[in-house]
Amino acid sequence: MPKKRKKFTRQNCPKQPPIFRQKRHNGKDTAFTIIDGRRIHLGIYGTPEAEKEYRRAVAEWNTGIITPKQSNSADCTVAELVLR
16 A cells, blocks of 8 residues: 655645845846745845855744744734724
8 A cells, every 4th residue: 555645734844945036126136035025135146245145044044033024913804894
């Protein structure tokens, strides 16, 4: 009998590292990455400084220093708006 494959969910899925990205802005290639919905600018694409900043950002993300955005207490759900 074949073994069942393990289903990956958000809780048990291995974390994929953020992608080192490039964007052309004002004639310059800028490097950035997106971690937990936040765009982190790393400097000029292709420079050692940008690669160093990327490694630093990924290391912080792996250790949990960079965390997902927290909602403001002023934010409310649709259900709370309906009750008002």
